[in-house]
Amino acid sequence: xxTNPRRYHITTFGCQMNKADSERMAGILxxxxxxxxxxxxxxxIILYNTCTIRDNAEQKVYSYLGRQAxxxxxxxxxxxxxxxxxxxxxxxxxxxxxxxxxxxxGPQHANRxxxxxxxxxxxxxxxxxxxxxxxxxxxxxxxxxxxxxxxNIIYGCNEHCxxxxxxxxxxxxxxxxxxxxxAEMEELGRQGYPEITLLGQNIDAYGRDLPGVTxxxxxxxxxxxxxYYVHDVPGVERIRFATSHPRYxxxxxxxxxAELPKVCEHFHIPFQSGDNxxxxxxxxGYTHExxxxxxxxxRELMPDASISxxxxxxxxxETEAQFENTLKLVEDIGFDLL
Numbered sequence: 001x002x003t004n005p006r007r008y009h010i011t012t013f014g015c016q017m018n019k020a021d022s023e024r025m026a027g028i029l030x031x032x033x034x035x036x037x038x039x040x041x042x043x044x045i046i047l048y049n050t051c052t053i054r055d056n057a058e059q060k061v062y063s064y065l066g067r068q069a070x071x072x073x074x075x076x077x078x079x080x081x082x083x084x085x086x087x088x089x090x091x092x093x094x095x096x097x098x099x100x101x102x103x104x105x106g107p108q109h110a111n112r113x114x115x116x117x118x119x120x121x122x123x124x125x126x127x128x129x130x131x132x133x134x135x136x137x138x139x140x141x142x143x144x145x146x147x148x149x150x151x152n153i154i155y156g157c158n159e160h161c162x163x164x165x166x167x168x169x170x171x172x173x174x175x176x177x178x179x180x181x182x183a184e185m186e187e188l189g190r191q192g193y194p195e196i197t198l199l200g201q202n203i204d205a206y207g208r209d210l211p212g213v214t215x216x217x218x219x220x221x222x223x224x225x226x227x228y229y230v231h232d233v234p235g236v237e238r239i240r241f242a243t244s245h246p247r248y249x250x251x252x253x254x255x256x257x258a259e260l261p262k263v264c265e266h267f268h269i270p271f272q273s274g275d276n277x278x279x280x281x282x283x284x285g286y287t288h289e290x291x292x293x294x295x296x297x298x299r300e301l302m303p304d305a306s307i308s309x310x311x312x313x314x315x316x317x318e319t320e321a322q323f324e325n326t327l328k329l330v331e332d333i334g335f336d337l338l
Contacts, residue, residue: 006079007035009043013061014051016242017170018084020150020199021110022049023141025083028113030142040068045079045117050086052165058086062097069100079103079120083110085169091129101125108132108155108171134174140187148240149193153181153226154200158208159245161272162283163312166201173202175210178221182230189235198226198241204248224253231260238262244269247285249294258301265302269294270310274329275322278315288329295333308337 008029012022025047026036037043046068050061061082072078081103082094088106095101102120106129109116119126134155143149156171185196200206207221223241231239239262246269257263273279274288298305311326330338 005035007037007043008045009037009040010047012049018049025113026142027140047081050084052085052089065098072100088129088169092127131171148195149188150199151196152199154206157201173209175207178229185233189233195238202245203241204244224256227256238264240264242268246291254297265305268308272312274326278322306336309335
């Protein structure tokens with residue numbers, strides 16, 4: 001009888017949300033008594049947390065899976081897991097392509113990893129991609145950094161940008177309650193983490209799905225309110241956040257960032273195009289003029305702020321003149337990173 005503890009190896013592709021999900025899943029596996037291994041060939045549980053935004057990352061997953069599937073024929077106790085956005089998008093089709101897989105699980109199910117693995121250990125091949133309410137994570141993630149920690153504040157996205165698959169694979173927006181977020185940050189402060197990055201696919205939309213309105217008639221829970229609420233957490237010296245959407249980036253939020261000393265003066269605000277017709281075709285919900293006003297206000301209140309962005313070139317139907325409009329916006333703003 002083999003009494004050696006199982007070892008696991010996690011490979012993460014894609015965005016910061018995936019990195020945070022992998023840390024939570026590693027924490028779950030640690031709590032189950034499993035041991036992390038840096039070498040996938042020494043592990044008998046292989047988990048790929050996948051990204052479907054970039055084709056290169058998706059193709060890498062299939063390449064890695066092919067090698068591990070061959071290995072499983074010599075090592076039948078090997079457990080193969082595909083998590084994340086490729087798992088959500090492909091679902092049971094993944095099993096037809098890689099029948100050696102034991103577990104296919106979308107990002108909404110990351111906190112259910114222990115329950116799903118127990119089904120696998122009982123001899124089942126499991127697919128978990130159905131939409132669910134994300135259960136609050138009570139497991140301590142296994143943090144990869146000793147300095148900065150990720151804290152999810154909102155899952156999913158309700159936007160439907162025409163080029164983006166995220167709403168289909170990460171589901172609709174689900175905001176965590178402020179008390180749960182603050183409690184996690186307080187624990188991180190006690191553990192000695194001086195810097196926390198608040199995460200969301202569309203972080204400025206935080207709280208839209210939570211109940212309650214103020215006397216002024218606005219949502220009781222907004223991202224701006226959350227920043228004020230968590231700003232005084234003991235031990236936390238710096239607060240960052242990502243990723244922002246210009247449609248919801250308000251002057252009230254900008255003023256809060258200028259007022260709160262722990263909030264780092266770095267803003268990543270994708271603009272995608274400097275042409276209004278293309279922005280409409282992308283279903284972005286703002287104009288390049290609004291984007292410029294956001295940047296102007298940031299620089300008015302925080303002259304030393306660092307600003308980075310994303311842009312898309314070669315969008316279907318883009319003309320040379322539309323491309324030149326994007327170039328002009330880039331030249332006019334002078335991003336620190338693009």
